[in-house]
Amino acid sequence: MPQGDEPTGRRLVKVTGIVQGVGFRPFVYNLALGLNLSGHVFNHSAGVDIEVEGTQDSLARFETDLTRLAPPLAHIISVTSAVIPPTGDKGFRITESDSGGAKTALIAPDSDVCEDCLRELFDPVDRRHRYPFINCTNCGPRFTIVEAIPYDRPNTTMASFVMCADCRAEYENPADRRFHAQPIACPVCGPKVTLLDSAFNPVEATDAVRGAARLLSEGAILAIKGIGGYHLACDAENEEAVLKLRARKRRDEKPFAVMTPDIETLRLFAEVNEREAAILQSRPHPITLVKKLQPDALGPCAPSNRYLGAMLPYSPLHHLLFDGKPYNALVMTSANLSDEPIVYTEDEAKEKLAGIADYFLIHNRPIHNKADDSIEKVMSHGPVVIRRSRGYTPVPIQLDREYPPTLAVGAELKNAFCLIKGDKAYLSAHMGDLKYESALESFRFGVSRLMEILDISNPAVVAHDMHPNYLSTAFAEEFPCERKVAVQHHHAHLVSLMAERHHTGQAIGVVFDGTGYGLDGTIWGGEFLVGDAAGFERHGTITPIPLIGGDAAIKEPYRIALGILFGMYGENLPPLPIEWLNNMEPARLALLRQAYYKKINVFYSSGMGRLFDAVSALIGVRPKASFEGQSAMELEMAVANGYHGEYPFIIGGDVNPANLDFTPTFERIVEEMKNGERAPVIAARFHETVAQSATAMVKRISGTTGLKDVFLSGGVFQNTVLSDRLGTLLETDGFAVFRHGRVPPNDGGVALGQAVIAARTLV
Ligand SMILES: [Zn+2]
Ligand SMILES: [Zn+2]
Ligand SMILES: [Zn+2]
Known part of the structure; x- marks a missing residue:
């Protein structure tokens, strides 16, 4: 030289x-x-x-x-x-990779197809013209195809595809965009798509993707193998097809995600602001919640919902399915039965989707790590990940220091687990609802796969929820590791947010959640905590409300509202302008009354989510839900624009925890209902009341502790109206407010907090 x-x-x-x-x-x-x-x-x-x-x-x-x-x-x-x-x-x-030494290299998350590859995809003279697996070093699948590190082709599910001479030449040419692109492929040597009928027999088609697009445009339901698993798809504007999919999937009302070819087309159905457009087009291409233009836009895709879960095409296959725009929008919902895990292998697809899909569009590139589409919502403080999966996993969260290897198994609903290695925490992809055997199985499998990929043979500690009946708790108890740490659910929520925001030291945590097992064995969920990863004190909570029928009240929140009414009026309720109550069979009312007074299967909960459910039911927005959280969600959507005032509340008690009592709130709500007040106005006043009362409680706690940092966590903070309002009130009062961004506020983020709390006990 x-x-x-x-x-x-x-x-x-x-x-x-x-x-x-x-x-x-x-x-x-x-x-x-x-x-x-x-x-x-x-x-x-x-x-x-x-x-x-x-x-x-x-x-x-x-x-x-x-x-x-x-x-x-x-x-x-x-x-x-x-x-x-x-x-x-x-x-x-x-030079050759060196696979010795400690395996700490990070794997990239899956990425949407890049502009260069897209151009080649639609270039008739390119050798990858219309090839659904086109990718390069700047784009394509990553985590979902990785089996081990270092990330080299033999350690991916592309190992069995032998490169052709042309691909090999690109792979070895340092001047080429595909130089050392591990998933490199072409129509000659790479994976292929196949169109099958409902019995898994091949369908005659010169071009499987064109055939699939034609079937979709004719109203068929297709199971389509994607990057992190299968989708069930149909024309989102074809009401008959969408209703057929709902019936077959046994999903009455839970919204379906939709995919449109571009933002302009999405704007036919929904308002998309600049910040939402940026999220929709970001590398992970998550499902993004956008406000519908009309309440009935894409009718049965998201009934009684003001929002649409929308995403843009992210794989080359998606772009091909929209080529020529045979439809404006496709339903693209995770292929599963109700809340079970996403289907990701051909065997599972054949077994589980046979009764749902009319056709299958499959391919032979195996998915090693499954991943649902991630979901995001833009709030005033920034985007919030509600489901963290494809495109985000396995990007780690940087911790304040190194810790011994730690496994945290998460909660039960919306489960995700977490592994700590060194100074990084790896939150897993969304595992689903662990009360399903299939979800539990995929959870077990997921834990061992991520441990293998991160080269963790034996965690030093296993963290789990305090709830004795969670299946994740049972898994942790059986796990071969000496040291176990049971973590209180809301403490874990608080610390998950502190870890995300790189905060150490004591702070005030406002954890508004659905359900969580408390230190005293009762159900908590409207909590004002003071603490950090080393421990916490409960400084405030909401006065527990009765759930007649226990868990049944989660899907039938009118049971909670009824308990509140009995508490207010005694067993003989006066005439009230409540439709569901006036329509209830006298025998059924008598039964519920008896249950309430004899305390048969009546549980008390301080869950803030249940309080929202109760008000939603009371004012007739959604007395009976078809999925967990629906009533609370629709109460948020019912909120009238503008400021409408608030209701009274009481903060009482001289010892910790102080009680936040909403009895006067309920009394005023019923009074207003008698006077014919509209539900949207009551919903607005109720949200304002919760924000004002939480602010008052935080000020009280700050007065005794001197703390000024406030962390807002728990599933209720998916509620934009509440999150925005409470944030504003606290900031106006001089508090520093921290909210979630990349870690979900719901139980999908709990494992991170569990892991940090447990790891902290070792250092
Ligand atoms: Zn590319
Ligand atoms: Zn090739
Ligand atoms: Zn929770």
Whole structure:
């Protein structure tokens, strides 16, 4: 390397973060060549190692540009550089991966197809014209196809596909966009799609994707294998097809996600603001909640819902299905039965979707790690991930320090588990509702797969919820590890948010949630906590309300409303303008009254979610729900615009926890109903009351503790009206308010808090 008389040096540069499978080595190669540096680069089990030799100027420039110009999917966490003796080698090479050492390299999440690949996909002379598996180092599947690290083709589900000469040439050419693109494929050597009928027999079609698109446009229901699992799809504007899918999937009202070819088409059905458009087009391409233009837009896709869960095409296959725009929107819902886990193998598809899909569009690239579509909602403080899966896993959350390996098994509904390795926490993809055997099975499987991928053989501690009946608790108890830590549910919520926001030290936590097992064995969920990962104190809670029939009240919130009415009026209720109550069979009312007074299967809960359910039922918005949380959700949607005032409440008690009592609120609501007040106005006043009362409670706690940092966590904070209003009130009073972003506020985030709390006991 002719450098004149300039002094040369050699450096060993170590890069960690998401630097494998994102075109990082070719980037380094081109950067080094451009600066006339010699040396080599290779994937290491902890990241990427580079040795570079050349002039001091070029070496300095190399290190600056390394982070400044890194490829789009790369996520650099650290760069360290050490001076080593020059060797006088010539040229720059990409050398074999070194698979020894501690396996701490990060795997990239799956990415949407890039602009360059899209252009080739629709270019009639390109050799990958209309090829559904087109990808490059800047895009394509990653985590869902990885079996082990380092991320190299033999460690992915592409291992069985032997590259053709053309692909091999691109793969080995450092100037090519597909240089070392591990999932590289083409129509000659790569995976293929096949169209099958309901009995899994091949359907005659010259082009399987065109055939599938035609069937969809004719009203058929298709099971389509995607990136992280199967979708069930049909034309979203074809009411008959959507209703048929609902009936077959046994899903009465829970919204279906829809996919439109682009934002302009989505705007036919919904308002999409700039921030929502940015989320829809972001690399993870999550399902994003957008407000419908008309309440009945895409009718049965999301009945009685003001929002539409929408997403844009993210895989090449999706783009092909929308080619020529045979429909404006497709239902694209996770293929499963009700709340069971997403189907991701052909065997499962055949077994479980046979009665649902008319046709199957499958392919032969195996999915190793399944992942549902992620779901996001834009609130005033920023986007909030409600379901964290494809496109986000396995991006870790950076912790404040290193911890021994830790497993946290999460809660039960919306389960996700979490593993800590070193100074990073890996929250798993959405596992679903663990009370289903199939979900539990996939949870077990998921835990062992992620442990394998992260090379954790034996966690030092296993964290679980305090709830004795959660199946995740049972799993933790049986897990072969000496040390177990039972974590209080709402403490875990608080710490999950503190970990996300990199906060250490004591703070006030407002945890508004559905259900969680309390330290005293009762059901908690409207909690004002003070603490951190080391522990907590319960400074306030809402006065428990009765749930007649226990868990039955979750789907039939009128039972909660009825309990509140008995509490207010005694057993002989006066005439009230409540439709469901006046229509109730006298015998049924007598039965519920008896249950209430004899305390038969009546539980008391301080869950804020149940309070929202109760008010929703009381004012007739949704007395009976078809899925958990529906009543509370529709109460939020009913809220009238503008400020309408608030109701009285009481904060009482001299010892911790103080009680927040909404009895005067209920009394005023019933009074207003008698006076004919509209439900949207009552809903608005109720939201205002909760925000005002929570602010009053926080001020009281701050008065005794001096704390000014407030963390808002728990499933109820998916409620935008409440989250925005409470945030504003607290900030106006001088508090620093922290809310969720990338970690879900609901039980999908609990495992992170559990993990940090348990890991903390070891250091
Ligand atoms: Zn690409
Ligand atoms: Zn090929
Ligand atoms: Zn919870």
